[in-house]
Amino acid sequence: MQRPVIDGILETTVYVDDMEAAHAFYSGVLGLKRMVAGERLYAYDCGPAQTLLVFHRGHTGEDVVTPGGTVPGHDTSGHGHFAFRISDSQLQPWRDYLAEQGVLITSEVVWPAGGTSLYFKDPDGNILELAAAPLWPNFLS
Numbered sequence: 001m002q003r004p005v006i007d008g009i010l011e012t013t014v015y016v017d018d019m020e021a022a023h024a025f026y027s028g029v030l031g032l033k034r035m036v037a038g039e040r041l042y043a044y045d046c047g048p049a050q051t052l053l054v055f056h057r058g059h060t061g062e063d064v065v066t067p068g069g070t071v072p073g074h075d076t077s078g079h080g081h082f083a084f085r086i087s088d089s090q091l092q093p094w095r096d097y098l099a100e101q102g103v104l105i106t107s108e109v110v111w112p113a114g115g116t117s118l119y120f121k122d123p124d125g126n127i128l129e130l131a132a133a134p135l136w137p138n139f140l141s
Helices: 019-029 086-101
Strands: 013-017 033-037 041-043 051-056 064-066 067-069 080-087 106-112 114-123 127-131
Touching: 013 019, 013 080, 019 033, 019 041, 019 051, 033 064, 086 106, 086 114, 086 127
Parallel strands: 013 051, 080 127
Antiparallel strands: 033 041, 041 051, 064 067, 106 114, 114 127
16 A cells, blocks of 8 residues: 655644743744634644644643544643744844844754754743754755
């Protein structure tokens, strides 16, 4: 049997301790629109068919029974990481904007392929990345 095709990543997840501080950051600072607000999670629109799930650490370990089936429990400890894709022309505007918002860029990396990444932290210490192509062979500008 031939392997089925994967179309991409639909969701990525970060776990936080303070949901309201996370919302102030992801909505207020980064400008993401919250689509779902619940006790266990917030879901943010990150672009066409792309969702950031912000889970309340320590509150997602149990299975959740829904009318459509059971969502298995999950959780993590420590700091997570994920990257937002940006265009090269947006690197300096993001540097300036993050500085204006009091968000420290903890690292900037120029990759061998030529792309650039800006790294910074959310209020829970998760590592976020703004990445401009090219980083990976499949990363088109």
